[in-house]
Amino acid sequence: MEAERFGCIIVGGGIAGLSAAMVLARHEVPFLLIERGAYSGAKNVSGGVLWGTDLARLVPEYWNDPNASFERFINHRRLTFLDEQSAFSIDFKSSHYDTPPYMGVTVLRAIFDRWLADKVQEAIDRSACADASFLAFDVLVERLLVEDGRVVGVEAGGERFYADCVILAEGVNNLLTRQIGLQAEYVPADHMAVGVKEVLRFDRRVLEDRFQLSERSGMANEFIGAITDGVEGGGFLYTNRTTVSIGLVLGMADLRRKRKKPYELLDRFKAHPVVADMIRGGEVVEYSAHVVSTGDMRAMPRELYADGVLVAGEAANLLLNAGKAIQGMDFAMHSGILAAETVLEARRVGDFSAATLRRYRERLEQSYVLQNMRNFQAAVRLLHEPVMYERMPRLVCDLGREFFRVENRPAPKLRQILREVVRRHSSLPELLKLTYRAWKAL
Ligand SMILES: Cc1cc2nc3c(=O)[nH]c(=O)nc-3n(C[C@H](O)[C@H](O)[C@H](O)COP(=O)(O)OP(=O)(O)OC[C@H]3O[C@@H](n4cnc5c(N)ncnc54)[C@H](O)[C@@H]3O)c2cc1C
Structure with missing residues (x-):
């Protein structure tokens, strides 16, 4: 029996994979998306706020869809420092964020990904490739097929499927990305x-x-x-x-x-x-x-493309957690879109070699995804230092406790409180150094 052939194969039906699929469906590219879970979202975990407005690009005016599966839009942000008994928060709420397209929406992945997969299926059904594009669930891609150093397809469920290009959107446990040597076998647990x-x-x-x-x-x-x-x-x-x-x-x-x-x-x-x-x-x-x-760029694959293959979403370790928010889903969505757009370009020129697919890297470099990751690497690393999750939150809470305390005795001035609190938890030189580093990092 002749093996099936597609314009593109997408491994993984999470946010990166579905976003790529939506672009391909809209542009009449026959593709096969393979997801190991029984449905999209079955295997996925997020906090989760989906930040940014890319969702509105994929599903215009999704907020008017009666089945829209987002939970709530975010108009209230809070960053809280804790010691054992206290909480000191920076709190910001604004009706400025109340109008669509929203700055961010909360999602529950088992519901959201399934809804997004339905939207992709609707786009397939409307396209000229309705009989040539498929979303396949409950199927594990076991390995990539490589011929003469280029990825030519996948082996899944004991069958072989071929394509001009494969998009790896397999998430953080990127075994296939490792199979072809783009990611080192061992990623440090740090x-x-x-x-x-x-x-x-x-x-x-x-x-x-x-x-x-x-x-x-x-x-x-x-x-x-x-x-x-x-x-x-x-x-x-x-x-x-x-x-x-x-x-x-x-x-x-x-x-x-x-x-x-x-x-x-x-x-x-x-x-x-x-x-x-x-x-x-x-x-x-x-x-x-x-x-x-963690968002540390040292964990990224050595490259995000090779002959016949692109890596998107958290499979490429595209994520930023610099203290303000976890940005993984929006990065997955955006990189999925850019990967699919690169496939469209490769189809136009009829070349799926690394020479053309490197445009994906360029697109990512020009996008907010890699620009933010680069710009905030110092913040990511600063956050990993014990002083940031041990002594600093204690200092902030202590400051709050002393400042808000009202007693029947003469009250100290803020500068006296500050001096005393800094002395208890740190020192002025250390604090100045940290403030300077944080200033530069943020
Ligand atoms: C506790 C927690 C909280 C988080 N909070 C947030 C948040 O608030 N905001 C945010 O933006 N991000 C958050 N993230 C990060 C976010 O969840 C990820 O960055 C995002 O899910 C990445 O999307 P993805 O599509 O790249 O990968 P995934 O969502 O992991 O999707 C990969 C898909 O590929 C499938 N797959 C893998 N291998 C194969 C294979 N061989 N064959 C077939 N299918 C395969 C998997 O089943 C899965 O469905 C959080 C993560 C965690 C764990």
Whole structure:
């Protein structure tokens, strides 16, 4: 029997893969997307806020879709420093963010990815390739087919499928990217993290009253400090329609070094007096854990293309976590779009060699994805230093505690409080040095 041949094969039906698929479907390119999960989203974990407006490019006016599977749009941001008893937050809320296309929307991946896959299927059905493009689920791509040093297809479920080009959108466990030597076999655990997350269900009224939400507005809260028991990392809490997603992202090497268990640290985070007040009465309806990149560019594949192949999304370790937000899904979406656009260009010139596919790298370099990763590498590395998740949050909380304390005695001036607090947790030279580094990094 003759093996099937496609214009493109996409490995992985997560956000990167589906985004690439949407572009190919719109441009009448026959393609095969292969996803190992029973449906898109079955195997995926995110916090998760999908930042940016690329979703509106893929599904115009998605917010008007009655089935639109986003949970809430974000108009409320909060960054919280914690010690064992206190929380000091920088809080920003604005109706400026209330109008579409939204700055960011919360999503639950098992619902969102499935909806996006349906949208891709609709685009396929409308295209001239309705009988030539397929989304295949429950199928694992076992290996890439390589002939004369170029990727020519994939082997999946014991069958061979050939294509002009393969887009690897296989996520952070990028075994196929490693098979062809683009990624080193061994990625240091220092550059990888473990994300653990629970979804807690609330009565909708309770949730909206507690977090001051109206209709579809939502809040994204990042945390740094005593919650991780000295392990590198931080926490998050995002509001969904009737649930909150709460979790931690923890340095893998540090977890191992300090012999801590992610789920025990998550319990500790939830038990923090300030956090416990936020989630009181929530019923756990989902628990998940997943490896996640740290955003350190040293973990990226040595190249993102080769003859006949492109690497997109977290398979390429495209992610940024510089303290302000985790940006993995938007990077996956954008790189998926750029990978597909590069395939369109390669089809126009009839050349799928590295000489043409290098345009993908150029597109990424010109995009916010690689520009942000490069610009904020110093912030990513600074965040990994123990002082940032141990002493600094304590200093900030101590400052808050002293500043907001009102007693029946003469009150110290702010500068006196500051001097005393700095002396307790750090020193002026150290603080000045850190402030200078943070100033440069951000
Ligand atoms: C706890 C946690 C919180 C996070 N929070 C956020 C957040 O708030 N915002 C944000 O933007 N990002 C967040 N991220 C990161 C984000 O989830 C990822 O960056 C994003 O999912 C990457 O998308 P992707 O499509 O590249 O990969 P994935 O979503 O991992 O998709 C890869 C797909 O490929 C499939 N696959 C893999 N190998 C094969 C194979 N051989 N054959 C067939 N199919 C295969 C998998 O089943 C999967 O469906 C978070 C991650 C974690 C773990």
